[in-house]
Amino acid sequence: MTTDLKTAPQPTTLEELEPVLAGAEQASHAWADTRPAIRATVLDAAAAALDAAADELVPLAMAETHLPEPRLRGELKRTTFQLRLFGEVLRDGGYLDVRIDPANAEWPMGAPRPDLRRWKEALGPVVVFAASNFPFAFSVAGGDTASALAAGNAVILKAHPGHAELSRRTGQVLAEALTAAGAPEGLFAVIFGREAGTAALQDHRVKAGGFTGSIPGGRALFDLATSRPDPIPFYGELGSNNPVFVTPEAAATQDQAIVDGFLGSFTAGAGQFCTKPGTLIVPAGSAIIDQLRDAELAPAAPLLNDRIVDGYQEVLGELDSHPDIQVLAQGSDPLAEAPSPTLLRTTAAAMLADPQALQRECFGPAAVVVEYTDASQLVALAETFEGQLTATVFADPDEDVSALVEILARKAGRVLWGQWPTGVSVTYAQQHGGPYPATTAAGSTSVGTAAIDRWLRPVAYQGFPQHQLPEALRDDNPLGLPRMVNGRPA
């Protein structure tokens, strides 16, 4: 299953990086000055070009990631849907958060209020570090790129080495489509290699970073971004265990559905989703345990690449060797490059005693089933988790689980009731982010329309003559934007 990296693009040298940075800075000014509705047409054109290139890109992705064709075609569809959805966001304009406070001599603060008009402007060039596990949706033309371009920023995309050739080709398609649709040259570029990526992140022209990947990798980049002479925001999505809590009532009445759903969710994408449910917490002696023990755990699919295989084997081995862990169920070849899934088991008491070891994220088709003897342990267990992307409750609809839900809402960006966390929908209300280490910026999301807000900052204009204001802030509202006047919709 080794990807032949000999044919892959060479690392970008620092000499090659310099014109990329200079071009991004130049392009970002012109792009930020382009009306949002025009930027929307450019995003639409990019989406169309990527759709048109599907028959070329999908086979490249299959060769480099071992993911199956239907999954990759679906993921590319999601990717171009996302570009078009950000076009909708631009045409709506609400993301600009336009606020207009006309001058007011009677303002009760104790001093007259000047004319103040505020909206959000693009940050400037940003660097995005692509993920391994979604070669389209969290990579070259993925969510970070789409939202940053929509916001008016130039994007320098650091390719993931796991699908370098796909990245190069996707980058060409995207860059050409952007330019053909009228975007400035240099608005988007792909770079390769760790050295170029870290150099770009530390360059004074770069104003923010985005990342999806591992905790150690993301933390190292976060530390670089925040230790710059001029620190910049770094939106990293790092790691998550995505625990699932099953009450005794739900275990008794929904056992079969929970077993089926869990088996499907923790093995989806060969367990290589950031929202994989890594911990299932059920009553001791539940029929769920028996059914999981007897489940057929056929080999899922090859893992993405050798590094993922190595990491999976290492973490699974460490979990397996924990004194309080037993194997609950395992397919025939759990350590293969296309591993059959593994279910481990432990007790609530053990997890309460050593949460750090037993809640470690294991990237691949494995999960830990935790048996509790007393429902009060659900709340205690919930308190032991670090920040999460998701947390899930299975309960009877009329049960009072408010204490549990309240804790989970403190721990996670998305709380689910009776559904599975894999399969993150791209919508207006989606929240994909959570307290550290799920992300480095819990106040933001990397999926859904609100993701655009990461790449913007507010600017207020005080006392400007009408015709000297940005169009969006003028009284006659030539762009037809939704806005607040005196703190009220107008």
Add this chain to the structure above:
Amino acid sequence: MTTDLKTAPQPTTLEELEPVLAGAEQASHAWADTRPAIRATVLDAAAAALDAAADELVPLAMAETHLPEPRLRGELKRTTFQLRLFGEVLRDGGYLDVRIDPANAEWPMGAPRPDLRRWKEALGPVVVFAASNFPFAFSVAGGDTASALAAGNAVILKAHPGHAELSRRTGQVLAEALTAAGAPEGLFAVIFGREAGTAALQDHRVKAGGFTGSIPGGRALFDLATSRPDPIPFYGELGSNNPVFVTPEAAATQDQAIVDGFLGSFTAGAGQFCTKPGTLIVPAGSAIIDQLRDAELAPAAPLLNDRIVDGYQEVLGELDSHPDIQVLAQGSDPLAEAPSPTLLRTTAAAMLADPQALQRECFGPAAVVVEYTDASQLVALAETFEGQLTATVFADPDEDVSALVEILARKAGRVLWGQWPTGVSVTYAQQHGGPYPATTAAGSTSVGTAAIDRWLRPVAYQGFPQHQLPEALRDDNPLGLPRMVNGRPA
């Protein structure tokens, strides 16, 4: 003018800090669960209690800060106005950014959309480091405290040593008013001393930090917050030069108004405002220069405390000894504890050659006047500035200064036209923040209603039964909140 710190509160020990942290964590849960409109009544009660205590608090502030009574009474009024304005924000509810996406089987992403409902929840306990220069408005009951309490967080306030006794007493008034109005015990506490402040910032129960002060102090705290095992957001307002750019046309037609306004603005509060215009850029040979040279620069007022005096003397001395700096105008006693103002002069060429030295923030009644020989230097000079809270243009209303304004909007959070940056109005559209080093979080503001957003993070609920949802997210909208349904106002 030495403040007698012997009578001031003793530093909080780590033993004393522990129950403060535990109490804040406990209180923050109950407070976050309190309906926004109830929290509003509590903020109103706090404002009333502070207003009622004015005759006790203002003399304390006068004794510790040397600021004049009318200024302090005005500042206290601004402070309680701010608490009440955040009450309005809570009653409106738009800050919760409620988004509801009902389940949709036809969602064009390629997979059915689940029911997703998103709003913003409080972060948990936060630590706020008070400023020296606004003993009310950026201190114990100031903007950071008001916005964090409004958002539903507990607040641990690290007092500024420059007005420790005032801080203790203001904290008592505030804490008692909060509790009397029904807020949970422990919701607000004042701590003293650097050790307790840094320990609190690094405690795992604390979820964010706020700060107003110097660049070195703010950067040190930012580094602590971001190097935690679990990094937290740190909203620091650090330093700003607030340059003012005067075009030849404006210099010719508005010279007297510019001179009068500038003299008033750079000496306001004895030059101890974060928005003091530190650089005035005018055409060489302008009448503005002559009038400033002849201005009467009477002693302003005593500086806040000995540390400020020392810092002012040091920076002013360094500026003064720069080979390209001359004194343009100076009062009789420029280095006194109540210094008469100083105006320095330099050239555009000199500032272009050594911007870092010549744009250094000098906290006190001094400013640098820069003479340019060619209007094209305005744009070049603008590019040399680091991130700013404000930047100002004086131009003829019909001049094309769009290139200059575009640069200033990239550098500063607030751009002014023909007005002075001191006197920051508390409004819906205010933006008090800018790229580093003006702040450590350019995407946020510390003044105005949008300041509440710093203390919140989004949480989405997926697939929840109606009666298990937070009230704010239910179909029947029992709290009457503004919200988006399917991405549209509803």
